[in-house]
Amino acid sequence: MKTSTIITIAREFGSGGKETGQLLAEDYGIKCYDKELLSIAAKESGLAPELFENHDEKPTSSFLYSLVMDTYSLGYGSSAYVDMPINHKVFLAQFEAIKKIATEGPCVIVGRCADYALADFPNCVNIFIHADLPARIERIAKLYDLSEDKAKDLIKKTDKNRESYHNYYSNKKWGEAGEYDLTINTTTVGISGAVKIIEELVRLKEEMPVKEETEKNAE
Template sequence: MKENLVLTISRQYGAGGRELAQILADKLGVKLYDRQIVHIAAAKLGINDLSEEELLQMENQVKPLSMSFIPFHSFGTHMGESSHGMFLSESSAIKKLAKDGSCVILGRCGDYVLRNDPNNFSIFVCADDEYREKRGQEVYEGKSLKELDKENEKRARYYDYYTGRTWGDGANYDLVVNTSREPLDKIADAILAYIERVKN
């Protein structure tokens, strides 16, 4: 496998993407970055007095798309300075982390930010509704499928807004995996075997 490998992972809520990302990081012996990126970005912006929940709320201030929607990536500060600055700062942090060495980056439009990085391998993690509904009850404190889907809508708006691309569209990723079929550990092994094959 390449000396420097950066896995960027996007995922449906309830599909087990976070657990899969951690398993992949453990198997590769590298760090997993997720919410740390938000804190790095906030520090760069000089925001030190907000809780993690408040930082995540600020990061996700994306309103539903209107008919007059103009993508951020082609227009600029349509969303306002706080969200604008947070996204740019997060993007800068992601690029720096990727340059520093192999790692796994969860969410944060990492696949888009590193789309021109030859060391990046992007993955989208999805699952069928039955699997996600079961995980919602067992892993996500009794969340319903409707609640999981609502979170997915927020993720899609955020991604679509900042990238001009469609969240979850297989054409935007190197690999799409469905976690409904096999245990996460087995899926992780299959992903790494596939990466080994295509990267070398």
């Protein structure tokens, strides 16, 4: 199976968004970028990898923390960049890394405002994966060997961070249906079902220009 489409996946914690992305990438024979983006952005920007781990989808409003962490910054001489809070530097580095990866060909990118970064890419579909809370609690409790209460707390904290990060750095609202090409509840269709639905969307999208041109020529 081949594709020319870039697929971005935003996801609720515990909904299986990452696994969905990995299965899609396997089917298409393309790369899936999740945390791999962090090392790529660190290498391209010259910022310490630890910064990307510490700030990964977690905005901070602490300017003092930003100033302290800024000592990790390497090789950037402009005053505007030097004075920029470190969380902004990390976001910009990821933003540029996402766009660079997308120019190299079709791929799957999980999280990190990829839908916003690639807003000008016509060959992109943006997906939001969610699931019912009980199903997510069960999944996270099993995955991380946690009690149901701790799993629930971790889900709420992680989702809050992802939502805050996305809404802070983009002009979109995380999880709002109108912001995506498709939202899928994996509790209803399962992860394999989600993969099939996304692949059908991609097929229809890739066929659409051909159909429009055929209809135009027939007039």
